[in-house]
Amino acid sequence: MAMVKLTIAAILASLIGGPLLAALVLTTVTAPAVGVHLATVACNGPGSTPAGGGPAGGAGQWQAPFEQAYTVSKRGFGRQFHPIHLEWRTHTGQDLVSLPGPGPVVAASAGTITRARNAGAYGNVVDIDHGGGLSTRYAHLASITVTVGTQVSTGQRLGVEGSTGTSTGNHLHFEVLRNGTAIDPVAFMREHGAPLDGSAPPPQVPPSNTLAAGLVPPGTETPPAAAGDAGEGGVGFGLPPAGQPRKASLVNAPVPVPADVEALYRAAADRYQIPWTVLAGIGMAETAHGRLTANSSAGAQGLMQFMPATWTAMGVDGDQDGRADITNDADSVHSAAHYLTVSGLTEGPDGVRAALFAYNRADWYVNDVLSYAHAYGGGTVLGDLTDCGPGTTNPAALGNPLLPPIDDERVVAMLTWAQAQVGEPYVFGAGGPDAWDCSSFTQTALAQIGISAPRTAAAQRDWLAAGNGHRVQLGQERPGDLVFWDSYLGPDRIGHVMLVLDPATRSTIEARDRRSGTGTFSYADGPERNRFEIWRVGNLSDGATLART
Structure with a gap:
C-alpha cells in the first residue's frame, strides 16, 4: 500500500504542483484505497444516467415537437403511398407541418443527442435517446442547432423545419422508436399526455426575471440570460x-x-x-x-x-x-x-x-x-425530473455512511481530467467537450472513472443521498468530494456543485460561472450560504446497477 501511495503522490505532484501539493497529498493518502467497487443505486427519470449512457427511464414529460401550431399530415404511420417513388411503402413516422410557415423543431422530451447530421433520405436528421429503450427522430430539417452528446430538455430547439433529403416540401418527419423499432408516434404521444392534435404546446423555457438579467452575487452560477437557454442541463x-x-x-x-x-x-x-x-x-x-x-x-x-x-x-x-x-x-x-x-x-x-x-x-x-x-x-x-428518493429539499438526508470512498487511484484519474479542463468556458446548459456548466463538469469527471451520475446539481445530491455516497462534515472532506450550495434556484435549493481539490485551503476545481469559466476556486464562504453540503461518492462501479424500489 505504501508503494501505491507514493505513486499517487508522484502523480499528484505532476498534476498540481506548487504550494497545493503538500496538503493535497497528505489528505489524499490518509484514506486507504479500497479495491471493491460497489453497485450503483439507480434513480428514475430522464435526468439520471445509467450504465451504458443516456438518460434513464424514458418516462419524462412529453410535448409536440414544435413551438407553434401545426397540421397533422394524412401521411402517418404504416403503409403509405410514397409521393416520390410512387409505390406503397412502410412509413415509419408521422409527418407534421408547422403553421403559418417553417418554424423551429424542438425536443419532444428530455434526452441525449445521438445523431445530428445529414443522413440520405432523411436529410438533416436529429436522434434523441430518452433512456429506457425510447428514442425520437426528427428528419428533413433545414438546419441543425445541436451536436451529438448534448443533453437537451423538453422543448429545447433542435433545428428548423425544412425539406432536405427525400421530401416534396417543408415538413417534419417525426418518429418514435422503442428498442430501435419504429412505433406509431400518434398513439405513443397520446398515451404520454401530449396528443399530436395540432395545438401549440405551452412554452418550456422559463421567462426572464431579475435573476436572469444578471442581478446575482459575483461567483454565483447564473441562470439563463436569454430565452434560448433552458437552464442547467436544459432541465425544466x-x-x-x-x-x-x-x-x-x-x-x-x-x-x-x-x-x-x-x-x-x-x-x-x-x-x-x-x-x-x-x-x-x-x-x-x-x-x-x-x-x-x-x-x-x-x-x-x-x-x-x-x-x-x-x-x-x-x-x-x-x-x-x-x-x-x-x-x-x-x-x-x-x-x-x-x-x-x-x-x-x-x-x-x-x-x-x-x-x-x-x-x-x-x-x-x-x-x-x-x-x-x-x-x-x-x-x-426550473427543476429536475430525476427521482432519487430523499429529495434535495430534505437537508437531513445523510446517504450511506458505510460506503468506502473512491479508490485513491480513481480520485487521481478524476482530478487529472478535471485539471485538464481549466480555462474552458462556462456555458449554462453545456455538456462539453469544450464548454461546461457546474453539473456537467462533475458528471463528466465521475464518468472518467466509470461512475454515471445524474445531470443537474440537485439530482446529483439526491443521487448521493439515495445510497451512492454519504454526507461529510466541514473539516472531514478529501479531494474528489462534492460540495453543493444554493445558487440561482433560490435559497432553499441546491443550484451549484464543485469538486474538492485541496481541503487544507478549501479550494475547488469547477465550472464556476460565465465570468470565471472553469478553474480552481474556493468553498471557504460556503458555510455562510442558506444551503451548504459536502458529500463523498462511494467506490462505485456501473458494471452492476441496482434498480431502486
Missing part, C-alpha cells in the same frame, strides 16, 4: 394540468390579481425560482388575492392562509423588515413560496402536486390551485 418542466376532483374552481372563476399583490407573487417567484402563477393559484383559492380578510374557521391567517403552528416552522421575512409577520402580505407570499419549495414543488410534476397537497391536504384543492394557475398563465418549473 411545465406545470401539470388540473385533474379531478375539483371544487372551488368549478364555481368560482379566477378574479383579476391586484397589481400590488401580483408584484408580491412575482417577487417571491423570482427569489425561489418558481412560477408566480402557482402563488396566484393559492392566493385565489385561499383569499381571492386578499379580498377575503377574515381568519378561516380553522384559524388560518393572512393572505396565503397559514396556520400559526405552520408559520412557526415556515414563516420567512419577505419584506426584509427584520421579522416574519403572519399578517404581513409580503411575508405571507414569500413564506408560501418557501413552503412549496421545501415540500418538493421542483421535483417533477408529481412533486408539484405533492407540494400543493402538503399546503392543503385535499385532492380537490390541488386541482383547484392548478386550474387557477393555468388560468393565470401556467409556466415552467
Whole structure:
C-alpha cells in the first residue's frame, strides 16, 4: 500500500504542483484505497444516467415537437403511398407541418443527442435517446442547432423545419422508436399526455426575471440570460394540468390579481425560482388575492392562509423588515413560496402536486390551485425530473455512511481530467467537450472513472443521498468530494456543485460561472450560504446497477 501511495503522490505532484501539493497529498493518502467497487443505486427519470449512457427511464414529460401550431399530415404511420417513388411503402413516422410557415423543431422530451447530421433520405436528421429503450427522430430539417452528446430538455430547439433529403416540401418527419423499432408516434404521444392534435404546446423555457438579467452575487452560477437557454442541463418542466376532483374552481372563476399583490407573487417567484402563477393559484383559492380578510374557521391567517403552528416552522421575512409577520402580505407570499419549495414543488410534476397537497391536504384543492394557475398563465418549473428518493429539499438526508470512498487511484484519474479542463468556458446548459456548466463538469469527471451520475446539481445530491455516497462534515472532506450550495434556484435549493481539490485551503476545481469559466476556486464562504453540503461518492462501479424500489 505504501508503494501505491507514493505513486499517487508522484502523480499528484505532476498534476498540481506548487504550494497545493503538500496538503493535497497528505489528505489524499490518509484514506486507504479500497479495491471493491460497489453497485450503483439507480434513480428514475430522464435526468439520471445509467450504465451504458443516456438518460434513464424514458418516462419524462412529453410535448409536440414544435413551438407553434401545426397540421397533422394524412401521411402517418404504416403503409403509405410514397409521393416520390410512387409505390406503397412502410412509413415509419408521422409527418407534421408547422403553421403559418417553417418554424423551429424542438425536443419532444428530455434526452441525449445521438445523431445530428445529414443522413440520405432523411436529410438533416436529429436522434434523441430518452433512456429506457425510447428514442425520437426528427428528419428533413433545414438546419441543425445541436451536436451529438448534448443533453437537451423538453422543448429545447433542435433545428428548423425544412425539406432536405427525400421530401416534396417543408415538413417534419417525426418518429418514435422503442428498442430501435419504429412505433406509431400518434398513439405513443397520446398515451404520454401530449396528443399530436395540432395545438401549440405551452412554452418550456422559463421567462426572464431579475435573476436572469444578471442581478446575482459575483461567483454565483447564473441562470439563463436569454430565452434560448433552458437552464442547467436544459432541465425544466411545465406545470401539470388540473385533474379531478375539483371544487372551488368549478364555481368560482379566477378574479383579476391586484397589481400590488401580483408584484408580491412575482417577487417571491423570482427569489425561489418558481412560477408566480402557482402563488396566484393559492392566493385565489385561499383569499381571492386578499379580498377575503377574515381568519378561516380553522384559524388560518393572512393572505396565503397559514396556520400559526405552520408559520412557526415556515414563516420567512419577505419584506426584509427584520421579522416574519403572519399578517404581513409580503411575508405571507414569500413564506408560501418557501413552503412549496421545501415540500418538493421542483421535483417533477408529481412533486408539484405533492407540494400543493402538503399546503392543503385535499385532492380537490390541488386541482383547484392548478386550474387557477393555468388560468393565470401556467409556466415552467426550473427543476429536475430525476427521482432519487430523499429529495434535495430534505437537508437531513445523510446517504450511506458505510460506503468506502473512491479508490485513491480513481480520485487521481478524476482530478487529472478535471485539471485538464481549466480555462474552458462556462456555458449554462453545456455538456462539453469544450464548454461546461457546474453539473456537467462533475458528471463528466465521475464518468472518467466509470461512475454515471445524474445531470443537474440537485439530482446529483439526491443521487448521493439515495445510497451512492454519504454526507461529510466541514473539516472531514478529501479531494474528489462534492460540495453543493444554493445558487440561482433560490435559497432553499441546491443550484451549484464543485469538486474538492485541496481541503487544507478549501479550494475547488469547477465550472464556476460565465465570468470565471472553469478553474480552481474556493468553498471557504460556503458555510455562510442558506444551503451548504459536502458529500463523498462511494467506490462505485456501473458494471452492476441496482434498480431502486
